[in-house]
Amino acid sequence: xxxxxxxxxxxxxxxxxxxxxxxxxxxxxxxxxxxxxxxxxxxxxxxxxxxxxxxxxxxxxxxxxxxxxxxxxxxxxxxxxxxxxxxxxxxxxxxxxxxxxxxxxxxxxxxxxxxxxxxxxxxxxxxxxxxxxxxxxxxxxxxxxxxxxxxxxxxxxxxxxxxxxxxxxxxxxxxxxxxxxxxxxxxxxxxxxxxxxxxxxxxxxxxxxxxxxxxxxxxxxxxxxxxxxxxxxxxxxxxxxxxxxxxxxxxxxxxxxxxxxxxxxxxxxxxxxxxxxxxxxxxxxxxxxxxxxxxxxxxxxxxxxxxxxxxxxxxxxxxxxxxxxxxxxxxxxxxxxxxxxxxxxxxxxxxxxxx
Numbered sequence: 001x002x003x004x005x006x007x008x009x010x011x012x013x014x015x016x017x018x019x020x021x022x023x024x025x026x027x028x029x030x031x032x033x034x035x036x037x038x039x040x041x042x043x044x045x046x047x048x049x050x051x052x053x054x055x056x057x058x059x060x061x062x063x064x065x066x067x068x069x070x071x072x073x074x075x076x077x078x079x080x081x082x083x084x085x086x087x088x089x090x091x092x093x094x095x096x097x098x099x100x101x102x103x104x105x106x107x108x109x110x111x112x113x114x115x116x117x118x119x120x121x122x123x124x125x126x127x128x129x130x131x132x133x134x135x136x137x138x139x140x141x142x143x144x145x146x147x148x149x150x151x152x153x154x155x156x157x158x159x160x161x162x163x164x165x166x167x168x169x170x171x172x173x174x175x176x177x178x179x180x181x182x183x184x185x186x187x188x189x190x191x192x193x194x195x196x197x198x199x200x201x202x203x204x205x206x207x208x209x210x211x212x213x214x215x216x217x218x219x220x221x222x223x224x225x226x227x228x229x230x231x232x233x234x235x236x237x238x239x240x241x242x243x244x245x246x247x248x249x250x251x252x253x254x255x256x257x258x259x260x261x262x263x264x265x266x267x268x269x270x271x272x273x274x275x276x277x278x279x280x281x282x283x284x285x286x287x288x289x290x291x292x293x294x295x296x297x298x299x300x301x302x303x304x305x306x307x308x309x310x311x312x313x314x315x316x317x318x319x320x321x322x323x324x325x326x327x328x329x330x331x332x333x334x335x336x337x338x339x340x341x342x343x344x345x346x347x348x349x350x351x352x353x354x355x
Contacts (some may be wrong), residue, residue: 010319010328014054016072019319019328019338019343028057031326031338037074051096060089063256066099083109083115088131091141098154100132100141108143110154112215122157126150133192135185135341142192145185149194151207160221161207187233195227202227202238204249216247218239226267230274235299237277239265246278246299256302260295269327275299275348276341278327280315294318294329296344298351305344
């Protein structure tokens, strides 16, 4: 299956029948037939996600627009208005009701997704954020700016916690590198994780502490320090040097390392039930030759279950179907591949029965 241009984000619909892939355009692919409908932004798409009911896809882009799509037709349902002065959408709450965006003069704006009615404006004096994430309950908003990470109470509009970068040993973070990083809350607890690709670090913060709880050393790649959180928040999979490592945010202990080494890791994903971990990256075959490969492991044992080969350039995104029986990968080689991984599912099920 070919999809142009290269993929940077992918998500399955809740029923697993439709795949949304985003780059500068949004593509909706019928997983069984390969039929594709395309839409488009004029600049890079920064996020693509299905609404909670699975009926629509919401996309944000560096072109400053926020769009809602019908995945069955590939057409934009209706334009989603942005409040005056908002230049970029940063995050959407888990219930799809509230949007956070960047205002060039007023800082951060929260508004109602459907009506575009402004709910709050705050953070004018705290610098322009370049990345943000809502907590699962929507009561907190974490923002990453040029000088610090801040966690805001979305009701009281006050800073609940903040961490200056000088405190974390990864130094100043410029907007170009941070734009490619991620920030996310870890489960329902007091932790959040942030990637700093320029320094090859993933910092894990605890709301109850004034300095990072842990600094995880990431992969040696210019624009990526990929990580993925298990659905229950009990494990964080990250690019630990030349292999994928697991860390338990609740206990602070390292998990079992995943078998197999990479020269560079560019994407990581967890299955919906947390039993499988997948990663895409490059592996050196010889001093002058490398291959792009995807590996799938049992998260419980670290055992490698599958090695998938088919891409010829960087693998930018991975996503499991809700059932965990399919894995999609998007690459800089302009291909979108859907893999059947039932063999891995069966092996994990067998391991569980033997315990």
